[in-house]
Amino acid sequence: xxxxxxxxxxxxxxxxxxxxxxxxxxVPFRKEWVVxxxxxxxxxxxxxxxxxxxxxxxxxxxxxxxxxxGEPKLTCATFLSSYGNGAKVRVEPLRYFPVIRDLVTALSxxxxxxxxxxxxxxxxxxxPLSAGEFLxxxxxxxxxxxxxxxxxxxxxxxxxxxxxxxxxxVGPAALALAQRYNMDNRDQGAEERLGxxxxxxxxxxxxxxxxCSRVCPxxxxxxxxxxxxxxxxxxxxxxxxxxxxxxxxxxKEMHP
Amino acid sequence: MTQLPSTEFHPRWYREPVxxxxxxxxxxxxxxxxxELTSVAVAWTVVLVLLLLRALLHGPDxxxxxxxxxxxLPLIVLNALVFCFLxxxxxxxxxxxxxxxxxxVNGKRVPEVLVAAPNYVLWVAASAVIAWFILRAS
Numbered sequence: 398x399x400x401x402x403x404x405x406x407x408x409x410x411x412x413x414x415x416x417x418x419x420x421x422x423x424v425p426f427r428k429e430w431v432v433x434x435x436x437x438x439x440x441x442x443x444x445x446x447x448x449x450x451x452x453x454x455x456x457x458x459x460x461x462x463x464x465x466x467g468e469p470k471l472t473c474a475t476f477l478s479s480y481g482n483g484a485k486v487r488v489e490p491l492r493y494f495p496v497i498r499d500l501v502t503a504l505s506x507x508x509x510x511x512x513x514x515x516x517x518x519x520x521x522x523x524x525p526l527s528a529g530e531f532l533x534x535x536x537x538x539x540x541x542x543x544x545x546x547x548x549x550x551x552x553x554x555x556x557x558x559x560x561x562x563x564x565x566x567v568g569p570a571a572l573a574l575a576q577r578y579n580m581d582n583r584d585q586g587a588e589e590r591l592g593x594x595x596x597x598x599x600x601x602x603x604x605x606x607x608x609c610s611r612v613c614p615x616x617x618x619x620x621x622x623x624x625x626x627x628x629x630x631x632x633x634x635x636x637x638x639x640x641x642x643x644x645x646x647x648x649k650e651m652h653p
Numbered sequence: 654m655t656q657l658p659s660t661e662f663h664p665r666w667y668r669e670p671v672x673x674x675x676x677x678x679x680x681x682x683x684x685x686x687x688x689e690l691t692s693v694a695v696a697w698t699v700v701l702v703l704l705l706l707r708a709l710l711h712g713p714d715x716x717x718x719x720x721x722x723x724x725x726l727p728l729i730v731l732n733a734l735v736f737c738f739l740x741x742x743x744x745x746x747x748x749x750x751x752x753x754x755x756x757x758v759n760g761k762r763v764p765e766v767l768v769a770a771p772n773y774v775l776w777v778a779a780s781a782v783i784a785w786f787i788l789r790a791s
Binding site (some may be wrong): 409411412414416417467492493494495496497503535536539558561562575604605606607608610611618621624625627628 | 753
């Protein structure tokens with residue numbers, strides 16, 4: 398067999414199609430090619446109308462996430478060689494997202510969710526600029542660093558059945574991002590976020606399937622972040638029960 | 654599944670409906686559903702233990718009757734199945750424990766295996782004590 402591989406690509410044109418259908422393309426099988434290279438080859442040489450997102454080609458921008466043989470993958474980091482010469486590889490848009498065209502998903506819903514967790518440093522005090530920067534030890538950085546590595550590729554949403562079944566669920570990446578700020582000792586907004594996220598569409602919506610962490614190309618472990626968040630919420634509830642006054646309100650204080 | 658409204662930029666889009674059988678296609682999802690189902694086995698076991706205690710409270714005759722009832726073949730088969738589910742429940746949750754409770758010593762995260770291991774050690778030790786207690790009499 399010649400060095401070929403067949404890509405079965407989901408095509409959808411909203412102006413004429415009721416729903417997506419598959420179109421097969423035969424592309425050269427090269428061991429140094431990733432799925433994204435094959436898509437670029439198709440767009441350049443075979444069908445210029447093929448639509449998909451991509452940018453950096455090095456697993457940093459998070460644009461080229463697609464379902465490859467049913468698995469959420471960054472196509473820039475998924476080698477054709479892992480499927481073998483002559484194989485058929487199915488490329489579809491990320492699951493559970495609305496599809497705009499071919500392999501492009503709509504991200505507006507994700508953006509709203511991401512913003513809803515208040516992913517920025519919240520301060521209650523007003524420290525003047527002249528006081529200098531907030532210093533942080535390597536240990537303090539290490540507490541949240543893993544959760545800060547997210548590139549918003551949304552693979553975790555495509556892996557999470559709760560996202561598919563409950564479209565209002567805030568979702569893995571956004572909840573992990575909330576935890577990233579909660580664990581940051583410069584932040585004082587943990588309680589405010591807990592009020593927003595300790596509900597069935599927030600942390601309690603997660604059933605710990607764990608697939609989000611498995612597919613994460615940056616090893617963020619959103620599932621771990623959410624369970625740790627749940628534990629904190631439960632402990633806070635118990636503390637509030639035993640010490641009704643002034644338990645969690647302590648907040649984190651830090652002075653530069 | 655509710656259809657999201659389209660926007661002025663995207664007057665039409667397609668959203669794939671989620672099948673009721675979404676968990677059958679991949680073994681990882683199937684294991685997850687099995688793990689969730691193990692809670693039924695746990696509840697069944699709790700009820701069984703409560704009934705056992707009630708029989709004990711009612712004296713030796715009631716206890717003997719209860720044991721006799723439990724020796725029926727359908728119940729033995731059912732409880733063997735329940736036992737398998739309990740094993741799955743215990744193992745899956747012990748393995749997930751380090752993810753929910755990262756332990757840090759001197760600012761460094763303790764390896765996951767070291768967080769899970771004490772659970773297993775305690776489990777084996779408790780099982781050994783109970784087995785010794787029961788088998789000692791017979």
